[in-house]
Amino acid sequence: MxxxxxxxxxxxxxxxxxxxxxxxxxxxxxxxxxxxxxxxxxxxxxxxxxxxxxxxxSSKEDLIAAAYEHHMTQMTDAVATAKDVTAGTARDRLAGFVMASLSPPVVNPGWVALWSGFLNEALHDADLNKIHQRTYHHFRDQLEALIAEALRETDQPAPPERLRQLAIASNGVIDGLWLEGGALPQEFATGELAKIGLDSVAALTGLDLHRKAIDT
Amino acid sequence: MxxxxxxxxxxxxxxxxxxxxxxxxxxxxxxxxxxxxxxxxxxxxxxxxxxxxxxxxSSKEDLIAAAYEHHMTQMTDAVATAKDVTAGTARDRLAGFVMASLSPPVVNPGWVALWSGFLNEALHDADLNKIHQRTYHHFRDQLEALIAEALRETDQPAPPERLRQLAIASNGVIDGLWLEGGALPQEFATGELAKIGLDSVAALTGLDLHRKAIDT
DNA sequence: AAAATAATTATACGCTTGAATAATTACTGG
DNA sequence: CCAGTAATTATTCAAGCGTATAATTATTTT
Missing domain, CATH: 1.10.10.60 (Homeodomain-like)
Structure with a gap:
């Protein structure tokens, strides 16, 4: 009873x-x-x-949106506050930005699962779409600022249109590699994606981004 | 009654x-x-x-898997059978491959929605994960073969390890740009992504991939 | 043209879903 | 230490979910 x-x-x-x-x-x-x-x-x-x-x-949808916002902020901050991103020459900081984007904990199957799930929702939900748009620009703008500074630093200043293209391309290769590393973790050796990413951004921008002795 | x-x-x-x-x-x-x-x-x-x-x-899950397989085959074929991918020099075909990957109908919000939704499922479903793994490799291997051929063609043959890295990087930038173009269609002018992608793969590989007169 | 067959519809079942409301209980200010 | 309050739990609801099975009908076979 x-x-x-x-x-x-x-x-x-x-x-x-x-x-x-x-x-x-x-x-x-x-x-x-x-x-x-x-x-x-x-x-x-x-x-x-x-x-x-x-x-x-107010609804489950509201919670999902708050979680999306939180996750993207967390991921962006994890890159922006990583070691080597906050100090040094502009080239050092750009290199650190790329390395951090392509190393744990940013490269992580769980974070790719979050990202893909939210994106799938954002493509047919106006509120989530705005979050996607905002966070995409936030990340790319940071990258563009670093590239601009590094080019100025090496006496190779670039006009806005070229900066935009370099940022889009660099952001693209970082996003693509990040995604593949998270989706197929066993596919890449430790540090392999970060190395490829760094070499790629260097090739795209023409900058010398030899990475510092992180390994060994 | x-x-x-x-x-x-x-x-x-x-x-x-x-x-x-x-x-x-x-x-x-x-x-x-x-x-x-x-x-x-x-x-x-x-x-x-x-x-x-x-x-x-046999179940809804079974239908989803069949749809995944079908979609990835469709997308891969749309690139592989595009104009300029099936004939010409290796450089022409590589350029055509990149252009086709970054133009409609391959760049398309609906296809990004499919891709993100399936990936989200694949990350916690063994059957779908196999499909993801297989189609990823299929696409990247095609790209690697084209890059290898184009480098041989210009008397710059590359060792397997370098070819692997070039394919991963090129695949990364293509994937990243494709994604961004599909997720934020209004962000990029017509042909902009294809141009950036072509320039990027050219910069990564060191190949001259001047695109043919598609525009105007 | 009738009989056999299997593709398709129709219906039902038990469970889960997001949301709404009612009942309690942990904390706060006097 | 007691009364008030709102944070939290408990319960309920209608709708939707994937699946199973029975009834029907379009097509093929003879």
């Missing part, structure tokens, strides 16, 4: 709970794909009951 | 029906994403009732 006891819980701050729910969402999608991201699965992962999601987010 | 009349139908060959169901699956995913690809939605698009799907495919 006795119903099971109501589960104990702690009251958390709104921002803490939101962060937890976002983190749980990202874990579920990265491990099992977008189709697995149901409110019940996410709530279970966050160790709360499903009703709480709607208490903090 | 009279129940609605049973709907008329035509008996089709097995291969025709399978193709129709696969085509319907691809349409639904490309327009509305993987989450929209339910048996009912797919059957409606194919103008049959949902039971027929299980008559031709």
């Amino acid at each position: 006795s119903s099971p006891p109501r589960r104990k819980f702690r009251r958390e701050t709104a921002s803490q709970r939101k962060d937890d729910l976002i983190a749980a969402t990202l874990q579920v999608i990265s491990e099992s794909g977008v189709r697995a991201a149901t409110v019940r699965t996410i709530a279970e992962r966050a160790e709360v009951t499903q009703g709480l999601i709607r208490h903090y987010f | 009279s129940s609605p009349p049973r709907r008329k139908f035509r008996r089709e060959t097995a291969s025709q029906r399978k193709d129709d169901l696969i085509a319907a699956t691809l349409q639904v995913i490309s327009e509305s994403g993987v989450r929209a690809a339910t048996v009912r939605t797919i059957a409606e698009r194919a103008e049959v009732t949902q039971g027929l799907i299980r008559h031709y495919f």
Whole structure:
């Protein structure tokens, strides 16, 4: 006759709970794909009951968008704040930017799963599309600024149109290699993608980006 | 009292029906994403009732895999059989390969939606992962063969290890640009991506890939 | 033209989904 | 330490999900 006891819980701050729910969402999608991201699965992962999601987010779609935003910020920051990206000559920082983009933890199957799942949604969802557009530009603009600075530094300043093309091309090769490294991890030796990426951006821009002694 | 009349139908060959169901699956995913690809939605698009799907495919997952295989074959063939890829010097064919990869109909939001949706599934599904792995290699091997031939043709033969790196890098830049063109169509002018891609592969390989007069 | 066959439709089943609402309980300010 | 409040749990709901099976009908065979 006795119903099971109501589960104990702690009251958390709104921002803490939101962060937890976002983190749980990202874990579920990265491990099992977008189709697995149901409110019940996410709530279970966050160790709360499903009703709480709607208490903090107006809909599941709203939570997904917040998770997308969070993930892209996290990924961008992981590159922008990596070692060698924040100090040194412009060429050093550009090299560090490319290396960081093509090394763990940025190259990671889970992050590719997140990226592909969100992109698939963004292609038919206006809100998510805006997030995609914004984060794409943010990353590419950072890359373009570094390339511009490195070219100026070596007395090879380039006009805006050429800078744009170099940034698009460099961003393309970084994105492509990142994707392949995350989607087929066993395909590439340790450091191989980073080396290929660095050589590629060097060939595209004409810059000498010999990498520093990271290996050994 | 009279129940609605049973709907008329035509008996089709097995291969025709399978193709129709696969085509319907691809349409639904490309327009509305993987989450929209339910048996009912797919059957409606194919103008049959949902039971027929299980008559031709052992499960929905099986249909998805068949659609994945079909789409990747379609995309690969669209590049491999494009004008300028099947005749001319090796450099001409390599240039045609890059141009075709970065022009319509290959660059297309719907195809990016398909690709991202399937990849998202492939990252946690062994069967789909095999398809991804196989089609990735198929595309990259074609590219590597063209690069090898073009380098031989210009008396600059390259050792296997370098060929591998050039193919990975070229494939990377093509993939990255293709993705960005499909995901943000309004971002790039007509022919811009193809031009950047061609210049990039030229810079990476050191080959002269001046494109022929396609424009004007 | 009738009988056999299999392609297709129709219906039903149990489960999951996102969302809404009601019931509790942990915390806060007096 | 007690009353108020809102964070959290529990429950409910209608709709949609993939799958299974039974009924029907278009086509082929004889």
